[in-house]
Amino acid sequence: MKFVKIYESQDFPSYLPKLNNLYDDLFSHGKGFRSRLVRLVGEKLSLKESIISLLSQTIEFIHNASLLHDDLVDRSALRRNKTTAWLKYTPEYAVLAGDYLLARVMVNLSKFGNLKLIQFTAEMISDLLEGEWIQDSLVRDFEIKLTQLDQVHNLKTGSLFKWCLQAPFFAVEIYDEDIHDLLKELGSILGLLFQRSDDLLDFDVRNYEDKAILGDLKSGYLNSFSVFLLKGASEEQRAKFIRSQSLEELKRIINENQFMMRLQEFDQINARLIDLYIHKIERLKSLLTPTQSLLCQDLIPLAKMLYWRKASS
Amino acid sequence: MNGPDASYFKTLSKSDSEFEAYLRGTFSNELMAVPVRTLNVQSQNEEVTFEVLVKKDISRPNFLLVLLKLLRPQTLTFSVGSMVVSFVAAQRMKIPLDFWLSILTIFAVLFFHAAINLLNDYYDHIKGHDRINPNGGSRAIQKAWIPAYQVQRLGFAFFALAVICGVPVLIQHSSLVVVLATLSALAGIEFSTHKLGLKNLGWGEYLVFLLTGPLLTCGFVWATSAYFLWQMLLLGCLFGFVSLLFYHFANIENIFLDSQVHRKTWAVHLGIDRAKKFLWVIAASILLSYTAFAISFALPQWPSRQTLLPEEQRDLLLLVSMFVILAVQLILICVQSNRLLSPLSSDFESIRNRSLRLHWLTVICMILALS
Numbered sequence: 001m002k003f004v005k006i007y008e009s010q011d012f013p014s015y016l017p018k019l020n021n022l023y024d025d026l027f028s029h030g031k032g033f034r035s036r037l038v039r040l041v042g043e044k045l046s047l048k049e050s051i052i053s054l055l056s057q058t059i060e061f062i063h064n065a066s067l068l069h070d071d072l073v074d075r076s077a078l079r080r081n082k083t084t085a086w087l088k089y090t091p092e093y094a095v096l097a098g099d100y101l102l103a104r105v106m107v108n109l110s111k112f113g114n115l116k117l118i119q120f121t122a123e124m125i126s127d128l129l130e131g132e133w134i135q136d137s138l139v140r141d142f143e144i145k146l147t148q149l150d151q152v153h154n155l156k157t158g159s160l161f162k163w164c165l166q167a168p169f170f171a172v173e174i175y176d177e178d179i180h181d182l183l184k185e186l187g188s189i190l191g192l193l194f195q196r197s198d199d200l201l202d203f204d205v206r207n208y209e210d211k212a213i214l215g216d217l218k219s220g221y222l223n224s225f226s227v228f229l230l231k232g233a234s235e236e237q238r239a240k241f242i243r244s245q246s247l248e249e250l251k252r253i254i255n256e257n258q259f260m261m262r263l264q265e266f267d268q269i270n271a272r273l274i275d276l277y278i279h280k281i282e283r284l285k286s287l288l289t290p291t292q293s294l295l296c297q298d299l300i301p302l303a304k305m306l307y308w309r310k311a312s313s
Numbered sequence: 314m315n316g317p318d319a320s321y322f323k324t325l326s327k328s329d330s331e332f333e334a335y336l337r338g339t340f341s342n343e344l345m346a347v348p349v350r351t352l353n354v355q356s357q358n359e360e361v362t363f364e365v366l367v368k369k370d371i372s373r374p375n376f377l378l379v380l381l382k383l384l385r386p387q388t389l390t391f392s393v394g395s396m397v398v399s400f401v402a403a404q405r406m407k408i409p410l411d412f413w414l415s416i417l418t419i420f421a422v423l424f425f426h427a428a429i430n431l432l433n434d435y436y437d438h439i440k441g442h443d444r445i446n447p448n449g450g451s452r453a454i455q456k457a458w459i460p461a462y463q464v465q466r467l468g469f470a471f472f473a474l475a476v477i478c479g480v481p482v483l484i485q486h487s488s489l490v491v492v493l494a495t496l497s498a499l500a501g502i503e504f505s506t507h508k509l510g511l512k513n514l515g516w517g518e519y520l521v522f523l524l525t526g527p528l529l530t531c532g533f534v535w536a537t538s539a540y541f542l543w544q545m546l547l548l549g550c551l552f553g554f555v556s557l558l559f560y561h562f563a564n565i566e567n568i569f570l571d572s573q574v575h576r577k578t579w580a581v582h583l584g585i586d587r588a589k590k591f592l593w594v595i596a597a598s599i600l601l602s603y604t605a606f607a608i609s610f611a612l613p614q615w616p617s618r619q620t621l622l623p624e625e626q627r628d629l630l631l632l633v634s635m636f637v638i639l640a641v642q643l644i645l646i647c648v649q650s651n652r653l654l655s656p657l658s659s660d661f662e663s664i665r666n667r668s669l670r671l672h673w674l675t676v677i678c679m680i681l682a683l684s
Contacts, residue, residue, distance in 0.1 A: 135567075137655030147447035148657040151569065181352050181360070276349060276362065279322040 039165040044295035068098035117170040131156030158191030199223035338460025354441035392426040394676035395552040421479035431468035435504035526553020547606035596643035607632040
């Protein structure tokens with residue numbers, strides 16, 4: 001996927017070269033999926049290019065600030081196949097760089113002047129942080145259930161997707177509660193699908209980008225697919241599973257057939273979630289004007305694309 | 314158009330005429346509606362998305378197992394357990410209890426508690442609490458094992474059984490007992506139906522303490538013997554606090570969701586850290602009530618004599634052993650709770666089960682110590 005340049009050199013102070021270098025490292029190789037989603041919605045709502053750029057930058061800044069902090073919290077060594085910022089530039093710089101991005105967001109949005117959008121953004125950031133905080137408190141909790149993880153992911157991943165869908169509507173001053181409720185629902189479903197698909201990568205399922213595997217498990221965190229795999233597992237299986245160092249070892253513990261069966265079940269549950277997403281889009285369509293409702297056609301394939309990790313047929 | 318051979322989604326708002334029928338499960342004989350998403354719960358703009366499933370395609374346990382799940386028999390100790398202990402204690406104190414009235418009262422309360430559990434499931438589903446809380450209630454309605462309206466009917470049936478058993482007890486007694494029993498029944502109904510929303514305003518804890526504690530033990534002995542015994546008040550406090558421990562802990566477990574829907578439980582009010590510390594206060598209250606009851610029950614003459622009779626020595630030994638058992642269990646619960654790091658920790662379940670077992674343990678130990 002093409003790298004989207006989300007900021008210009010004048011966006012950050014030229015007298016802080018290290019900060020600029022850190023951001024160059026951080027933003028390169030990002031897919032910019034969230035900013036693309038903002039653009040998709042913004043264009044259908046006939047937003048001015050400058051506002052679309054502002055919103056796209058906002059979501060990428062917030063997302064990347066969360067990555068800077070997250071990598072430090074998780075002590076992750078790699079991000080997008082490169083050394084993480086806290087390792088390369090020190091933890092202090094990573095924290096400050098993340099904070100600076102969040103501050104820029106507020107500066108830029110307050111210049112735009114839509115108070116509701118600012119409030120909505122601040123709420124999203126607090127949801128995101130709450131989610132990260134709770135997720136961190138669940139490390140080494142090996143009895144966690146899928147419903148509990150969903151609650152965390154709704155805060156952590158879902159909040160960003162909700163923002164991508166809702167923010168352009170705030171920017172054109174559409175505040176209809178029914179529309180926003182539906183957009184919130186759609187964002188929450190997209191976030192869940194994105195997270196679950198990402199969790200599958202950890203088990204090398206549909207890992208087309210060759211991301212590192214078993215990272216979550218090795219850092220003591222049971223992700224949604226681990227929880228699903230461990231449903232009904234014995235204490236012994238569970239203990240061995242947690243200690244697994246390779247996918248082969250893990251599949252020996254779970255049994256390859258069982259693994260495939262569970263994957264099929266997991267996919268079925270998420271396919272149902274995609275159906276629910278499409279049902280909600282139909283509802284949204286009925287609330288939008290004919291021009292705005294063209295957006296729905298573009299939103300429909302997104303859920304499948306996010307979960308199955310490729311363009312839907 | 315989707316026919317009854319395939320499942321599909323349907324979203325309804327509170328203002329839609331079919332809304333209640335879908336929630337209650339009365340909209341079709343062949344289909345079941347499982348609420349999968351709820352928006353703006355408990356407001357005029359409430360909107361629910363149902364997954365409509367074909368009844369014959371749903372795998373579910375047989376009716377008896379579903380009923381057992383709905384009745385939540387493990388929680389019946391909160392009412393029946395305390396009454397049985399009151400019965401044994403009153404017998405030991407040589408209070409002339411009417412045996413048949415006692416049996417009828419125990420069954421009346423047992424059926425009433427079952428009715429409360431059923432109606433609680435029904436109303437928590439209708440009001441939305443169990444639709445947004447994935448751990449709320451028995452989950453039988455949300456898993457489409459039984460439609461909500463049938464749970465309500467079962468609740469009414471058990472309520473009728475409670476009335477049938479309770480009426481003979483009430484007509485034997487003064488109007489004060491009738492008034493107290495009626496008030497307790499109304500409080501119990503409020504607890505399950507939330508008509509006044511007291512549970513959401515921080516009154517749930519008081520209701521639990523009174524209904525499973527002093528009101529129950531004193532009321533039971535009063536209704537079956539016409540005696541008011543302050544030992545029963547202490548016994549009631551003991552059981553009330555043990556129930557409160559379980560209820561408060563369950564509220565700590567739900568603090569995340571309760572905060573989001575602005576439900577004002579003590580746990581939400583205190584915040585998770587102080588709520589966990591408050592468990593120590595409840596634990597201390599349990600031990601204090603127990604000690605006060607043990608002294609008042611086993612050693613009423615001791616202060617005047619300054620020496621213990623052999624029978625009193627045996628009672629004292631049993632009661633001290635029971636104190637130690639209780640204290641150890643309480644310390645374990647409080648220490649484990651203090652170690653909880655996350656409001657979503659999976660350890661909540663095991664500690665909740667331990668605090669439920671504590672009630673059973675208290676009942677069993679008390680029966681053994683008193684009989």
